[in-house]
Amino acid sequence: MDNSRHLYADLISSDRPAFAxxxxxxxxxxxxxxxxxxxxxxxxxxxxxxxxxxxxxPDGAIPAIAELLGIxxxxxxxxxxxxxxxxxxxxxxxxxxxxxxMTCYINGYExxxxxLKSELGIVPGQTTTDERFTLIPVCCLGNCDKGPxxxxxxxxxxxxxxxxxxxxxxxxx
Amino acid sequence: MSxxxxxxxxxxxxxxxxxIERAPETHPLTWRLNADASPVWLEEYRAKQGYxxxxxxxxxxxxxxxxxxxxxxxxxxRGGAGFPAGVKWGLTAKGEGIPRGYLLCNxxxxxxxxxxxxxxxxxxxxxxxxxxxxxAYANHSYRGYVxxxxxxxxxxxxLRRAVAEAREAGLLGRDIFGSGFDFDIYVxxxxxxYICGEETALINSLEGRRANPRAKxxxxxxxxxxxxxxxxxxxxxxxxxxxxxxxxxxxxxxxxLPGSEDHGTKMMGFSGKVKNPGLWELxxxxxxxxxxxxxxxxxxxxxxxxxxxxxxxxxxxxxPEHLDAQMYSGGIxxxxxxxxxxxxMAVDDSVSMVSLLRNMEEFFARESCGWCTPCRxxxxxxxxxxRALEAGExxxxxxxxxxxxxxxxxPGKTYCAHAPGAIEPLGSAIKYFRExxxxxxxxxxxxxxxxxxxxxx
Numbered sequence: 146m147d148n149s150r151h152l153y154a155d156l157i158s159s160d161r162p163a164f165a166x167x168x169x170x171x172x173x174x175x176x177x178x179x180x181x182x183x184x185x186x187x188x189x190x191x192x193x194x195x196x197x198x199x200x201x202x203p204d205g206a207i208p209a210i211a212e213l214l215g216i217x218x219x220x221x222x223x224x225x226x227x228x229x230x231x232x233x234x235x236x237x238x239x240x241x242x243x244x245x246x247m248t249c250y251i252n253g254y255e256x257x258x259x260x261l262k263s264e265l266g267i268v269p270g271q272t273t274t275d276e277r278f279t280l281i282p283v284c285c286l287g288n289c290d291k292g293p294x295x296x297x298x299x300x301x302x303x304x305x306x307x308x309x310x311x312x313x314x315x316x317x318x
Numbered sequence: 319m320s321x322x323x324x325x326x327x328x329x330x331x332x333x334x335x336x337x338i339e340r341a342p343e344t345h346p347l348t349w350r351l352n353a354d355a356s357p358v359w360l361e362e363y364r365a366k367q368g369y370x371x372x373x374x375x376x377x378x379x380x381x382x383x384x385x386x387x388x389x390x391x392x393x394x395x396r397g398g399a400g401f402p403a404g405v406k407w408g409l410t411a412k413g414e415g416i417p418r419g420y421l422l423c424n425x426x427x428x429x430x431x432x433x434x435x436x437x438x439x440x441x442x443x444x445x446x447x448x449x450x451x452x453x454a455y456a457n458h459s460y461r462g463y464v465x466x467x468x469x470x471x472x473x474x475x476x477l478r479r480a481v482a483e484a485r486e487a488g489l490l491g492r493d494i495f496g497s498g499f500d501f502d503i504y505v506x507x508x509x510x511x512y513i514c515g516e517e518t519a520l521i522n523s524l525e526g527r528r529a530n531p532r533a534k535x536x537x538x539x540x541x542x543x544x545x546x547x548x549x550x551x552x553x554x555x556x557x558x559x560x561x562x563x564x565x566x567x568x569x570x571x572x573x574x575l576p577g578s579e580d581h582g583t584k585m586m587g588f589s590g591k592v593k594n595p596g597l598w599e600l601x602x603x604x605x606x607x608x609x610x611x612x613x614x615x616x617x618x619x620x621x622x623x624x625x626x627x628x629x630x631x632x633x634x635x636x637x638p639e640h641l642d643a644q645m646y647s648g649g650i651x652x653x654x655x656x657x658x659x660x661x662x663m664a665v666d667d668s669v670s671m672v673s674l675l676r677n678m679e680e681f682f683a684r685e686s687c688g689w690c691t692p693c694r695x696x697x698x699x700x701x702x703x704x705r706a707l708e709a710g711e712x713x714x715x716x717x718x719x720x721x722x723x724x725x726x727x728x729p730g731k732t733y734c735a736h737a738p739g740a741i742e743p744l745g746s747a748i749k750y751f752r753e754x755x756x757x758x759x760x761x762x763x764x765x766x767x768x769x770x771x772x773x774x775x
Contacts, residue, residue, distance in 0.1 A: 180504050182544045188526040227528040228509035246430035250677040285430040290595035299471045301330045
């Protein structure tokens with residue numbers, strides 16, 4: 146049995162499922178390229194475009210973006226793994242970004258985190274088994290006068306309270 | 319009640335800055351804000367003296383005169399470092415044979431306890447765009463980027479709409495105000511990582527690279543984005559430019575309070591367990607006590623102020639006895655730290671300094687880009703020690719070791735200001751609350767207990 150599975154085994158094996166950028170993704174990336182002096186600058190935006198359409202960035206997207214921008218795949222992967230808001234594994238339908246910075250610490254974010262952990266049955270970095278929520282910590286959300294605070298997808302929620310927390314999440318099916 | 323009110327109320331930046339009394343003469347950054355937080359779009363902005371500063375700059379002044387006025391006004395960088403904007407502009411390479419470069423607006427607001435740029439961008443995007451046009455003119459920049467953190471979804475919407483409005487009105491693009499000056503702006507959203515706010519890391523990130531800082535020199539003004547002269551200014555700094563050009567240096571010098579060596583107004587805040595946490599445009603030179611007591615309403619009932627931090631995670635802790643310090647760089651400097659972003663945080667007596675510092679150093683360790691060793695290895699080390707002290711399992715000598723780390727991660731030991739910023743609060747917390755750290759060390763009776771003999775020896 147071969148247990149020396151290569152990091153990119155699914156990319157180099159011949160029977161891998163083919164990955165192709167959709168026409169829409171391709172068009173959006175090409176438009177972004179035009180906003181910069183050098184196509185490399187669109188790499189972060191390209192990853193975000195793929196993530197916007199698919200929820201995350203599958204392995205196959207890395208060489209596809211690299212080819213489109215004319216830069217090495219390792220550079221695209223280097224960028225993809227550096228930035229915390231690029232997801233290199235599947236996430237739930239909704240992403241909870243819980244601010245864990247110092248002002249929210251003073252305002253009691255840890256009680257919110259514990260409630261989320263017990264209600265959702267996951268720890269930060271994980272996705273619920275029904276694939277509804279992924280919980281990740283995030284840098285200060287710039288909402289310190291209204292903490293504790295979190296984002297669910299694109300919405301910012303302020304003045305979180307462990308008692309009423311789950312009613313906030315009810316809106317996200 | 320207008321139909322748009324609920325939408326505007328959704329803006330997270332809605333708050334105290336919208337509600338205090340404001341006037342054009344005294345509140346250049348916020349007088350245009352609406353009480354319901356509805357964004358000031360182009361028509362309203364122009365009706366409120368909008369783009370008059372940019373028009374004067376481009377049609378009546380030379381780029382050198384614009385830079386000189388901003389320098390004379392004494393506008394300092396509002397992102398936390400406080401470098402004089404006019405001096406920075408004076409250092410940008412420009413002239414015959416030098417290519418026109420870039421103006422980057424640092425809108426990567428991620429410093430813990432900082433929530434000022436969000437408001438300016440969400441509610442008043444044209445003030446930023448106008449400041450960028452003036453700054454670009456002064457620096458011969460041909461293109462501007464707003465480097466916006468990805469989580470600021472509402473700010474991105476506001477800015478994109480404002481850019482479209484400005485292009486439509488001929489305020490961006492070719493031959494602005496018939497002056498022959500061409501300039502355009504793009505909104506670039508980031509993908510997370512605190513380090514992107516460091517100006518050379520921001521340039522790397524804009525270029526599509528990992529956001530590691532670059533060695534200086536060369537400074538961005540000589541060789542920045544794509545090797546061209548590049549100016550990086552914070553949102554609030556750029557928002558302060560147009561009123562200086564419109565109203566003059568003398569007016570600007572009249573804004574601050576007696577005793578302040580810095581000029582103008584500043585977005586200031588107080589958060590933590592205070593009665594009325596918020597954000598206000600206030601004159602530099604106001605005392606921290608006045609911000610805390612008059613604007614933030616003092617501490618909540620049952621909470622006593624134990625310590626406070628003047629302006630963001632990277633500034634040092636101060637004691638209640640320091641509250642009479644004036645909020646300007648030298649005023650906070652006199653009591654031993656930096657003003658930073660001037661958005662202060664109150665620490666009440668229920669908070670353990672060891673636990674608070676553990677939380678802060680976890681943040682700094684997580685956000686280290688990993689480029690240089692003192693930061694990459696030193697910050698997780700502080701976290702390890704702080705966790706042990708928090709659990710009452712510290713070793714004798716741990717506090718001394720933390721202090722040694724504050725020296726070894728200090729200014730001049732690392733590529734950028736990330737690690738020095740991380741240890742600034744740690745050093746000051748130990749200075750003022752050393753007994754709390756010492757209390758986390760295992761008692762001598764357990765620490766010095768004889769070891770179990772090994773085998774039969």
